[in-house]
Amino acid sequence: MSNNREHLCARMGRFLEFINSGDETIGKEVVFESAEFHVPFGGPPLKGLGGYMQILGMMRGAYPDIQWSLQEAIVEGDKVVARFAISGTHQGNFLGTPATGKQISSQAFNIYRFANGKIVEERGLPDIFGMFAQIGAIAIPGPPPA
Template sequence: MATATNLATLAQRIDEVINAHDVGDPLTELVVEDFVEQNPPGQGPGRAGRADVLTGMFTAFPDLHWTMRDTVVQDDRVMTLSTWSGTHEGAFMGIPATGRRVEVEAWTLDRYRDGRLVESRIIMDVAGMLVQLGIIPPPSAG
């Protein structure tokens, strides 16, 4: 079994690949071909589905940057609190470009086997992102 330090390093490496906007060889090295994304719905299967989602995010937010805030490792799983930010310059989730900058919290629970990502679940603050994009109004002070 991998050590907690090794798994945290793998999680950091995944973030580096995202920040480099590289869905080629580094993603192939770090993610198994039959990778399973538990959430979001609509993502295609396997590593190719993950690459497609990331490519769509890079197109919608060309300056996308992912920052890990906190990491907890247990057994073969890594839980991370992260923030991603970027400027909305292309369609995303059916929303045409707004030109607005967003900063979105995301929580991920990833499972690794033999040094590679095999499964992930991500929960993002989609409501907060929609407010920042001007799609829904901010909550009123009540």
């Protein structure tokens, strides 16, 4: 394993500690002050640690016990492509859907760009469709009747 790969994988491990704990002290270690976070909901990217805390706040408001697990990481230069498993209990409003108490098990595919050991950009693609289906916000049609 190259030094760059080892370094970025270690930084991703620390980032995982941050998102699972919400500890801003750890966040300051891994998020660059002017980092940009592109979210799938549209609009301009969220900026810096405050922007990422908004993302975590939205997710933790809906799923207070949410946890991310890094399943796979591909390192290329200054970028890491990460596949996360996500689990939690829907206990608060999630994008307009009131709490259901249902468990979710989902995933996210995110692309991170690093500079000097910190995240400077993230393009996050959580499986919002799958999360909505699991909490009953949308119906998944079954096979047509025979």
